Amino acid sequence: MFYQFKSRLLIQKPNGNKYYYHVVSATTDHSYPFSIPVASIEVIANSGTYDYISTLSFDDIARLQVSIQYSPAEKIVWSDLFSGRVLSSKAQYGTGTTATITCSGHIAETGYAIIDEAKVYASATPGAEIISYFADKYLSRTSITYPDGNPSISVAYTTKQAQKYMKDLLTEMEELTSNTWYFIAEPIYDSSNNLSSVPITFRPFSTVATKKYKAIQGTPRFLSGNFSSDGSTVYTSAIQFGKTLAAVEPATTGVQYKGSYTNTAKVTAYGLRTKVNTDTGLESNAICASFAQYYLPNIVDPRVIGTVTLEGTIKAQIGDLITVKIPSIDLNGSPISGDYTVLKVHHSISYNEFQTTLSVGDGIELDTEDYLSIFARENRLNLQNFVS
Numbered sequence: 001m002f003y004q005f006k007s008r009l010l011i012q013k014p015n016g017n018k019y020y021y022h023v024v025s026a027t028t029d030h031s032y033p034f035s036i037p038v039a040s041i042e043v044i045a046n047s048g049t050y051d052y053i054s055t056l057s058f059d060d061i062a063r064l065q066v067s068i069q070y071s072p073a074e075k076i077v078w079s080d081l082f083s084g085r086v087l088s089s090k091a092q093y094g095t096g097t098t099a100t101i102t103c104s105g106h107i108a109e110t111g112y113a114i115i116d117e118a119k120v121y122a123s124a125t126p127g128a129e130i131i132s133y134f135a136d137k138y139l140s141r142t143s144i145t146y147p148d149g150n151p152s153i154s155v156a157y158t159t160k161q162a163q164k165y166m167k168d169l170l171t172e173m174e175e176l177t178s179n180t181w182y183f184i185a186e187p188i189y190d191s192s193n194n195l196s197s198v199p200i201t202f203r204p205f206s207t208v209a210t211k212k213y214k215a216i217q218g219t220p221r222f223l224s225g226n227f228s229s230d231g232s233t234v235y236t237s238a239i240q241f242g243k244t245l246a247a248v249e250p251a252t253t254g255v256q257y258k259g260s261y262t263n264t265a266k267v268t269a270y271g272l273r274t275k276v277n278t279d280t281g282l283e284s285n286a287i288c289a290s291f292a293q294y295y296l297p298n299i300v301d302p303r304v305i306g307t308v309t310l311e312g313t314i315k316a317q318i319g320d321l322i323t324v325k326i327p328s329i330d331l332n333g334s335p336i337s338g339d340y341t342v343l344k345v346h347h348s349i350s351y352n353e354f355q356t357t358l359s360v361g362d363g364i365e366l367d368t369e370d371y372l373s374i375f376a377r378e379n380r381l382n383l384q385n386f387v388s
Helices: 106-112 127-138 166-176 264-270 285-298 368-379
Strands: 004-012 018-031 038-044 061-069 079-093 097-105 119-126 143-145 154-159 181-185 195-197 199-204 222-230 237-244 256-262 274-278 303-311 321-331 334-349 354-361
Touching: 018 061, 018 079, 038 061, 061 097, 079 106, 079 334, 097 106, 106 166, 106 181, 106 199, 119 127, 127 143, 127 154, 127 166, 127 199, 166 181, 166 368, 222 321, 237 285, 256 285, 274 285, 274 368, 285 368, 303 321, 303 334, 321 354
Parallel strands: 143 199, 237 274
Antiparallel strands: 004 018, 004 061, 018 038, 018 334, 038 097, 061 079, 079 097, 119 154, 181 199, 222 303, 237 256, 303 354, 321 334, 334 354
């Protein structure tokens, strides 16, 4: 089967001038929860008397591009594997003269945009309204959009002057969705192929497996896989204690609120495994029971996570739901076969190889405090006795 890939680095200067560099090797990484994509790109620095690297400057727009052909007659079409700005460059001299360029994704603006005001949303306010207010005020190179509608989250929210960056706000908003939504930059280019704008979209994780690519053992795209099952945090019953009331004479100890929930089917499968938590902010038996019922379904099964390495896959991105079938790997009595969320994308390019490694799993692993925080925010309006 014919397969050929080409790679290049496109640098756009502030005046719109473009320079193209031959790529020797490159890696890119983007992961969830909220993170700033990064790329390390090694390029030819000079040829004879011409110094290519002299045209490169900090903050230039950088686009690592790849073209894949499956037929010699197929047209070369360049697609962005990474888009962002130059952070640093380092020249090397040895068997040849190259330079390594480090870049960060456009979303990096959120990492240095400080929220320079004390703002209070005293009552529950839609998350999209909060995000848009701060984004419009503190982001200049990027903007926030909601192509799939607004997230159904509302929360009371407070900022202190110069205590929080925009990336902190966006991270908290992802958490408010129970880590089922994600932010990703989607640059737009004009007719001259110059960067026009950079919307940062806020999207829900896909619930339908993508048709763009799959990881199926035995197909040309699939190269390798590595999966594990972790049952160290499996529980089949949850007991939640809350606030302890003041003692009423003649008793010397007050009554403590308590609620519980048990999954009988899982008890049959795994035995009785009880998880006990205490949080004094839960101020009724009903709220304790409600949290136990909310919490337990997240910890009743072993968590399956893994990595799959594919032939270079340009369209892979975090948030995708990917079909994985690896009959040679058996976990918990069954071969790996199902749809998994992509949590990290790593691209690797060398002289004659382009590979994509995906970290996939059933979702983000959270601890008890994370679940309590999400539960509190989601239920603040109708669980009136909750005190955070």
